[in-house]
Amino acid sequence: AQKITQTQPGMFVQEKEAVTLDCTYDTSDPSYGLFWYKQPSSGEMIFLIYQGSYDQQNATEGRYSLNFQKARKSANLVISASQLGDSAMYFCAMRGPLHGSGNTGKLIFGQGTTLQVKP
């Protein structure tokens, strides 16, 4: 069965510094996608970055980058130059292949990491 583990319930970072949020995953499928979402206190889930299992390079989107280590089954999110507006809950999620394994694309989420940016 697929599983996502986020071991950091809460993190603090000083404004303008970089921070790494950990995510490990477990799957036996060769094809999968890894996603990071941000959820502010207002509740909406905001898509940040995607990494495919066959992608050779780590994904980057502005200040967000994904440190993908396939052999270790980890997909850590790195936020550079933290801003006060980055304070939120961050979720790592996995989606499996559309066919073959019976998974039709549902997302499996970790427990989340609460990030607080200090001024």
Added chain:
Amino acid sequence: DAGVTQSPTHLIKTRGQQVTLRCSPKSGHDTVSWYQQALGQGPQFIFQYYEEEERQRGNFPDRFSGHQFPNYSSELNVNALLLGDSALYLCASSLGGGVNQPQHFGDGTRLSIL
């Protein structure tokens, strides 16, 4: 470009009642998934609709049912509400459901059961 919209924003019900939540997908998306998020937890997959049919279901009882309309919008129905159904219900839309297609979420409906 309209994103995913959900209604209502907040809802208060009592035990035993029934509720219907609504979702309009992002323009161009044809697949709608529903998730339940308890306080302090990650979202849990309820079910997914594509071409007006339930394509996959998570570990939720039959009290949870849904529907997708020809315009791709969707409804989530919950019967015989329990206190434990209190949660944020998130709707997400995507195109086709491929592995590399991100799901885009609405703002959610906060359901409180008294």
